[in-house]
Amino acid sequence: MDxxxxxxxxxxxxxxxxxxxxxxxxxxxxRAEQLDHVVFRMGLLxxxxxxxxxxxxxxxxxxxxxxxxxxGVKLVDPLGEMLHPSWEEYATQLANAEEQELQRxxxxxxxxxxVNLHKxxxxxxxRDTRPSSKKLSQSVIDGIQVLGGQYHDYGLxxxxxxxxxxxxxxxxxxYGKATLEGYYEKLSKAFMxxxxxxxxxxxxxxxxxxxxxxxxxxxxxxxxxxxxPQEVLxxxxxxxxxxxxxxxxxxxxxKVHQKPPGxxxxxPNERCCSFDGDADRIVYYYKDTAxxxxxxxxxxxxxLISIFLKELLAKxxxxxxxxxxxxxxxxxxxxxxxxxxxxxxxxCVKTGVKHLHHxxxxxxxxxxxxxxxxxxxxxSKAAETKIRQLVKEEKDDxxxxxxxxxGNMIDxxxxxxxxxxxxxxxxxxxxxxxxxxxxxxxxxxxxxxxRLLKVQVADRRVIDTTDAERRALTPPGLQEKIDALVKxxxxxxxxxxxxxxxxxxxxxxxxxxxxxxDALAHEVSLxxxxxxxxxxxxxQP
Numbered sequence: 001m002d003x004x005x006x007x008x009x010x011x012x013x014x015x016x017x018x019x020x021x022x023x024x025x026x027x028x029x030x031r032a033e034q035l036d037h038v039v040f041r042m043g044l045l046x047x048x049x050x051x052x053x054x055x056x057x058x059x060x061x062x063x064x065x066x067x068x069x070x071x072g073v074k075l076v077d078p079l080g081e082m083l084h085p086s087w088e089e090y091a092t093q094l095a096n097a098e099e100q101e102l103q104r105x106x107x108x109x110x111x112x113x114x115v116n117l118h119k120x121x122x123x124x125x126x127r128d129t130r131p132s133s134k135k136l137s138q139s140v141i142d143g144i145q146v147l148g149g150q151y152h153d154y155g156l157x158x159x160x161x162x163x164x165x166x167x168x169x170x171x172x173x174x175y176g177k178a179t180l181e182g183y184y185e186k187l188s189k190a191f192m193x194x195x196x197x198x199x200x201x202x203x204x205x206x207x208x209x210x211x212x213x214x215x216x217x218x219x220x221x222x223x224x225x226x227x228x229p230q231e232v233l234x235x236x237x238x239x240x241x242x243x244x245x246x247x248x249x250x251x252x253x254x255k256v257h258q259k260p261p262g263x264x265x266x267x268p269n270e271r272c273c274s275f276d277g278d279a280d281r282i283v284y285y286y287k288d289t290a291x292x293x294x295x296x297x298x299x300x301x302x303x304l305i306s307i308f309l310k311e312l313l314a315k316x317x318x319x320x321x322x323x324x325x326x327x328x329x330x331x332x333x334x335x336x337x338x339x340x341x342x343x344x345x346x347x348c349v350k351t352g353v354k355h356l357h358h359x360x361x362x363x364x365x366x367x368x369x370x371x372x373x374x375x376x377x378x379x380s381k382a383a384e385t386k387i388r389q390l391v392k393e394e395k396d397d398x399x400x401x402x403x404x405x406x407g408n409m410i411d412x413x414x415x416x417x418x419x420x421x422x423x424x425x426x427x428x429x430x431x432x433x434x435x436x437x438x439x440x441x442x443x444x445x446x447x448x449x450x451r452l453l454k455v456q457v458a459d460r461r462v463i464d465t466t467d468a469e470r471r472a473l474t475p476p477g478l479q480e481k482i483d484a485l486v487k488x489x490x491x492x493x494x495x496x497x498x499x500x501x502x503x504x505x506x507x508x509x510x511x512x513x514x515x516x517x518d519a520l521a522h523e524v525s526l527x528x529x530x531x532x533x534x535x536x537x538x539x540q541p
Contacts, residue, residue, distance in 0.1 A: 001117055001147060003103055009146045010102055013040035013139055023091035024500050025082070025352045027074025029063045032132035038095045039073045039136045043123070043143020044106065045094055046075055049087060050121035050149065052113050053078055057121075058166040060159050061137045062128040065213070065252035065276040068245040071132045073140070076124075080167030080175075080416025082354050087113070121149035124169065124178075126162035128216045128278050129240055154180070158216050158279035160419030167416045180223070188227035190411035191425045195229070197405070198432040207233045208428065209272040211261045213250030214240040217279035217420060224421070232428070237264040251276040251283045251373050251420070256452075259293055260285065271438045273427075275420040281373040282420040284427070286438045294442050298369035299326070299334035301427060304441055305377060306344055306367050308430045309409070313365065315402035316390060320364035320383050327351045328470045328495050329371045332510055337445040348468040351497065353418065374418035377426075379410050448491060450510035451521035455528045456535040457505055460498035463532055469497045481527045489516045494524045505532060 015037040021028050028038050042059060050057045058076030066072070075083040075091070083091070090109045097105040110117060123144055127133040137153065144151045154162065161183055168178035176186045212218035218239035225234070238249045238261060246253065249261035251274040260266050261274055266287045273284045284296035306324055313320050323345040324338050330348070338344045349355040353374060360366025364383035369375025379387075387410065390403035412429065414422040431441065457463075464474040472479045478496070486492050492511035499506055505528050509521035518541075525539040 001103075001106065005146050006103060006106075009040070009142050010037075010099055013037045013142065015097075015099060020096045021092070023083075023088045023095065025354060026064060027060075027072050027083075028091075028095060029066060029070060029072035031069060032063075032071040032130065032136070035071050035073065035132075035136060036139050040139040040143045041094045041097075041102075042073050042075065042091065043140040043145075044147055045087075045091055045109075045143075046123045046140075047121045047144055047147040047149040048090075048106070048109055048113070048115050049075065049077075049083075050123060051117060051119040052115045054119060056124055056166055056169045058124045058126070058162050059140050060126050060128075060162050060278075061133045061140065062126075062159055062216075062278040063130070064159070064278045064280065065246055065250055068130055068247070071130055071136060073136070076163050076166045078166065078170040080163040081357065082417075085354075117147075121147070123149055123151045124162060124166050125151055125153045126157040126159070126165075127155065128159075128245075129156060129219065130245060156216060156219060158220050158419070158421065160280050160414050160417050160422065161220065163416040164414055164419075180220075184224045184227045186411055187414075187422060187425060188224065190408045191429055192229050193408045194405060194412065194429040195232075195432050197401075198429075198435070206231045206432075207235070207271065208424075209235045209237060209264060209266070209270060210424070211238045211249050211254070211264050211272070211274040212236055212240070212279075213253075213261075213275055213277045214238045214243050214245045214247065215250070215275070215277040215279065217275040220279065221421065238262075246277045250274055251281040254285060254295065255283050255297060255372050258295055260287070269437070269439060271431075273424060275424075276373075279420040280418045282423050282427075283373040284438065284441075286442070288439070294439075296438070296442055297331075298371045298373045298375055299331050299447075300441070300444065301373065301423065302326070302367050302369035302375060303334055303337060303342075303444055304430055305426060306338060306342060307444075308434065309365055309367070309377070309406075310342060310344060312402045312406050312409075316387070316399055316406065318383075318386055318390075320386075322365040323347055323360075323363045323367070325349060325356045325359045325366060325368035327356065327370055328468055328497075329508055331371065331447045331450065332491065332493060333445045333448050341445075348470070350469050352500070357417075369418075373420075373423075376415060376418050376423070377409075377413045378415050379413075384410055448510040448512070449514040449517040450508065451514075451517045453507040453509075453521045453525050453539070454499070454504040455507065455525050455532075455539060457503055457528070458533040458535055460503045460505060463496060463498045463505055463528075465495075465497050470495045472496055475531050478527060478531045481531065482524055485520060485523045485527070489520050492516065492520055494520055496524065496528055503535075 055078035063072035494509040
């Protein structure tokens with residue numbers, strides 16, 4: 001390490017006085033103008049991580065569904081997964097170190113993580129379409145070059161594409177080719193193999209309107225269009241040419257406001273979906289003939305995929321263990337449907353993709369989705385090997401055909417991370433194969449009415465939870481109060497959890513009617529305000 005070069009480059013990316021940031025599930029996120037020193041230092045950290053694990057590491061410059069003025073940065077581990085938790089701490093230390101401490105902090109990380117600075121290092125870089133992203137990714141490159149590492153800059157890519165590329169590189173091409181063409185070819189080939197077997201009712205099935213949140217999804221879908229078969233007609237809206245990223249559109253907007261995005265005209269019963277700003281989340285929706293808006297969120301996406309996979313697994317007659325992983329935010333009726341009607345085991349974990357991903361790895365087939373539309377399916381190595389073997393060797397036609405479909409599903413799904421493009425193709429293939437309309441999909445079960453609220457508190461750490469965040473341990477008396485309130489309403493439940501990023505407590509409530517869900521959420525928010533040190537005026541109904 002050249003201390004002089006570090007000093008020189010670090011001075012070009014000075015840290016604003018008094019700014020401290022925390023590396024969370026989404027990496028670092030804040031106003032773009034506060035990030036220059038952070039992304040430079042994450043360039044340094046990516047090199048250290050690469051040397052520590054002797055593999056290629058990814059760096060993505062994006063703030064996903066945040067407003068266009070924000071930006072962020074996150075690191076991608078060798079198999080396309082999220083950065084290891086012990087390194088999240090190093091990221092936070094490095095980002096917050098004062099200029100004169102940088103050298104010392106780097107040396108400490110090298111000692112703690114047994115980093116050999118003489119090893120080679122390589123980093124893949126990607127960025128979203130924000131105006132600030134290009135300059136910030138240049139700062140990443142400065143960090144990489146200070147510590148003398150190799151890098152490949154993919155430029156504009158979706159977040160899941162970068163995760164995919166890192167995984168391809170580190171599996172020596174076993175997962176696929178580490179190029180955009182490789183990604184498009186693998187997904188489109190698997191998709192076409194699947195839908196070949198569908199005898200779909202009429203042309204209308206294939207039309208899909210996609211709101212791309214004025215983000216990177218629009219660019220990449222346009223690039224992918226030539227790879228699709230003729231009968232897939234995707235219509236791209238909010239493509240970034242006119243409006244701001246994520247402004248009144250995108251998956252997060254649609255899910256939170258329970259209404260269609262701007263910039264997309266919906267006719268009754270048309271299938272529509274929205275990506276978020278970096279294309280790692282997707283939600284579907286439609287308007288019925290009475291003009292009512294229907295949202296199909298991550299819970300219902302997980303249910304559709306589970307139905308399809310369960311049927312195929314039954315046909316191949318292997319003893320594969322399948323499960324669905326959810327968080328406490330999953331709608332109660334989705335959990336009931338999966339467990340009671342489909343007879344699929346459901347596991348609840350703490351909020352955050354890394355918890356879902358980790359749990360899903362315990363099964364031969366692990367389906368996980370957050371209600372917000374971020375999710376994927378994981379297949380164990382053993383299950384994948386067995387399925388590929390059946391495709392080659394199975395004599396029984398039905399078994400072999402089912403195995404073939406499963407093999408194509410494995411290729412179509414981006415197992416590294418939730419991927420809106422891949423998830424969309426999975427959903428479109430299943431709807432076509434099962435001959436389902438969007439209304440029939442929606443009618444699998446009715447969501448229980450629910451309400452999300454938040455309460456400002458002096459210090460969010462006063463709330464401590466257990467049982468996958470479904471019960472509050474502290475402050476004393478709060479859980480007892482919630483239990484008493486829940487008893488007043490039918491089919492009801494409620495939980496509270498501290499935000500991961502700000503001093504607010506998030507409240508979720510559901511009940512048999514919207515009126516009751518709203519009332520329960522309000523009563524719980526008052527309990528939080530009084531028992532957990534609420535700030536400002538008490539919540540109003």
